[in-house]
Amino acid sequence: MLTALFLRGRGRSALDEDDRRALEEAVGEVRTYASRQLLARAGAPLTASTLLLDGFICRYMDDREGYRQIVAVHVPGDFVDLHGFPMKRLDHDVATIGPVRVAEFSHEALEKIVEDRPRLTRLMWFSTLIDASMHREWIFRLGRLGAEGRVAHFFCELNARLEMVGLAANGRFELPLTQADLGEACGITGVHVNRVLRVLREQGLMTFRQNAVELHDRKRLAALAEFEPAYLYGTGQDDAAAA
Amino acid sequence: MLTALFLRGRGRSALDEDDRRALEEAVGEVRTYASRQLLARAGAPLTASTLLLDGFICRYMDDREGYRQIVAVHVPGDFVDLHGFPMKRLDHDVATIGPVRVAEFSHEALEKIVEDRPRLTRLMWFSTLIDASMHREWIFRLGRLGAEGRVAHFFCELNARLEMVGLAANGRFELPLTQADLGEACGITGVHVNRVLRVLREQGLMTFRQNAVELHDRKRLAALAEFEPAYLYGTGQDDAAAA
DNA sequence: CGCCCCATTGAGTGGTTTCAATCGCAGTGG
DNA sequence: CCACTGCGATTGAAACCACTCAATGGGGCG
Numbered sequence: 001m002l003t004a005l006f007l008r009g010r011g012r013s014a015l016d017e018d019d020r021r022a023l024e025e026a027v028g029e030v031r032t033y034a035s036r037q038l039l040a041r042a043g044a045p046l047t048a049s050t051l052l053l054d055g056f057i058c059r060y061m062d063d064r065e066g067y068r069q070i071v072a073v074h075v076p077g078d079f080v081d082l083h084g085f086p087m088k089r090l091d092h093d094v095a096t097i098g099p100v101r102v103a104e105f106s107h108e109a110l111e112k113i114v115e116d117r118p119r120l121t122r123l124m125w126f127s128t129l130i131d132a133s134m135h136r137e138w139i140f141r142l143g144r145l146g147a148e149g150r151v152a153h154f155f156c157e158l159n160a161r162l163e164m165v166g167l168a169a170n171g172r173f174e175l176p177l178t179q180a181d182l183g184e185a186c187g188i189t190g191v192h193v194n195r196v197l198r199v200l201r202e203q204g205l206m207t208f209r210q211n212a213v214e215l216h217d218r219k220r221l222a223a224l225a226e227f228e229p230a231y232l233y234g235t236g237q238d239d240a241a242a243a
Numbered sequence: 244m245l246t247a248l249f250l251r252g253r254g255r256s257a258l259d260e261d262d263r264r265a266l267e268e269a270v271g272e273v274r275t276y277a278s279r280q281l282l283a284r285a286g287a288p289l290t291a292s293t294l295l296l297d298g299f300i301c302r303y304m305d306d307r308e309g310y311r312q313i314v315a316v317h318v319p320g321d322f323v324d325l326h327g328f329p330m331k332r333l334d335h336d337v338a339t340i341g342p343v344r345v346a347e348f349s350h351e352a353l354e355k356i357v358e359d360r361p362r363l364t365r366l367m368w369f370s371t372l373i374d375a376s377m378h379r380e381w382i383f384r385l386g387r388l389g390a391e392g393r394v395a396h397f398f399c400e401l402n403a404r405l406e407m408v409g410l411a412a413n414g415r416f417e418l419p420l421t422q423a424d425l426g427e428a429c430g431i432t433g434v435h436v437n438r439v440l441r442v443l444r445e446q447g448l449m450t451f452r453q454n455a456v457e458l459h460d461r462k463r464l465a466a467l468a469e470f471e472p473a474y475l476y477g478t479g480q481d482d483a484a485a486a
Numbered sequence: 487c488g489c490c491c492c493a494t495t496g497a498g499t500g501g502t503t504t505c506a507a508t509c510g511c512a513g514t515g516g
Numbered sequence: 517c518c519a520c521t522g523c524g525a526t527t528g529a530a531a532c533c534a535c536t537c538a539a540t541g542g543g544g545c546g
Binding site for chain 2: 042043059061063064067069071072083086087091092114115118121122123125126128129131132133135136137138139140142143144145184186187226230231233
């Protein structure tokens with residue numbers, strides 16, 4: 001079941017059997033990509049959207065000097081560019097972080113779902129809105145938190161999201177990011193990321209070494225990050241997207 | 244025609260007559276609110292969504308000390324909380340900036356549209372994705388630009404959006420924001436906003452006084468802001484949401 | 487007139503950046 | 517087996533941007 005992780009952990013938004021089957025039937029090609037591959041460029045027209053099965057993908061924008069700002073990180077179960085279906089082109093680049101496996105959905109197939117399946121359509125719409133919600137939280141993070149809070153928040157979010165799809169437990173998970181990447185996601189320099197990580201480590205909050213993350217004190221880390229997971233619309237948090 | 248401004252300026256995404264009529268029929272109450280009114284609180288369940296007819300509305304989140312981060316500013320023609328339809332609750336507060344007039348759409352009525360009108364559904368979906376696109380641009384702005392670039396970018400965006408709905412011309416428009424508000428949108432303090440505005444004024448780029456904005460040199464301002472309006476999916480910019 | 491909100495300006499502080507150098511480690515080729 | 521190479525992590529020092537604290541000024545309104 002390729003689509004098993006889609007909206008996993010999002011409570012009542014679970015797909016029913018019928019919709020699940022329809023989504024599964026809409027799967028086109030399954031592809032693999034190596035680490036650090038560009039998958040889509042800003043502005044290029046799209047004819048298919050991509051569900052991430054394994055690995056990590058990021059979306060980012062370049063500034064005039066070529067420095068990147070990562071605007072989203074995706075984990076397995078995420079539809080990476082479902083917004084490309086209504087929009088037809090993207091306003092950012094998409095690239096793999098580590099090696100990945102993805103499933104492609106042609107826009108034709110999605111079109112058919114919109115025609116025939118209002119409930120599934122609303123769930124797909126919902127999934128793009130979770131992305132928007134995470135965007136807002138990132139705006140908050142960049143606008144209101146200092147470097148330590150930003151980094152802490154980033155890891156709190158990723159931990160929560162990976163837990164939902166069974167890829168994190170007890171605050172441990174794998175994440176193939178460099179410190180420079182982290183900086184590009186948190187709006188600080190790679191050098192400063194290093195110093196921040198040292199502080200977090202010395203305070204017994206978390207460690208991030210050789211792509212392995214370990215959150216030692218999630219409570220204090222969340223406090224530092226002002227992290228409140230409601231924006232992820234996870235299970236048990238109210239009736240998000242209830243029928 | 245209450246919905247006349249919805250998706251105005253978004254080129255091929257214009258609604259056809261039939262969909263326009265259906266949307267118009269879905270309008271419920273039309274309400275007015277005074278300046279600085281709280282319209283919705285984070286977490287509260289929603290049963291209707293709001294189309295902004297006149298005035299300005301912002302969405303924001305509070306940090307632990309009560310300082311706000313504005314995550315979106317809405318102009319007439321924007322669906323302020325259409326994402327509340329699939330999501331059923333919000334992850335942020337919503338408040339008026341100046342006095343406003345809005346039209347409410349019950350979620351029941353929207354439900355009917357999703358059932359019956361796949362094309363209109365996709366356009367509503369599209370409109371929530373433009374919001375997400377603007378969120379991403381704000382992430383870029385906060386992550387990569389300095390204070391001057393951020394403020395410049397904010398005004399470039401608002402100018403472009405207000406032009407689309409006929410509320411700005413030749414770089415002039417009204418905007419009932421205080422300098423402190425601006426700071427909350429740009430991730431800087433109100434005091435520093437003041438200094439930045441002075442610099443922009445002295446360089447002949449723009450003025451912002453008594454709620455009146457005047458962009459004197461849009462080209463240089465856009466350069467400073469690294470502003471590229473493609474993310475707004477306006478008319479003439481490719482085939483966004485083409486049928 | 488007095489009050490309050492908002493804009494404005496100054497001085498000092500501090501967080502982050504920049505520039506630079508060093509170190510560790512894995513891969514490669516001799 | 518070991519030098520060589522390159523990338524990422526780490527640390528230091530100096531510069532700078534934006535913040536904080538504080539005070540003044542201006543304008544609308546009761």
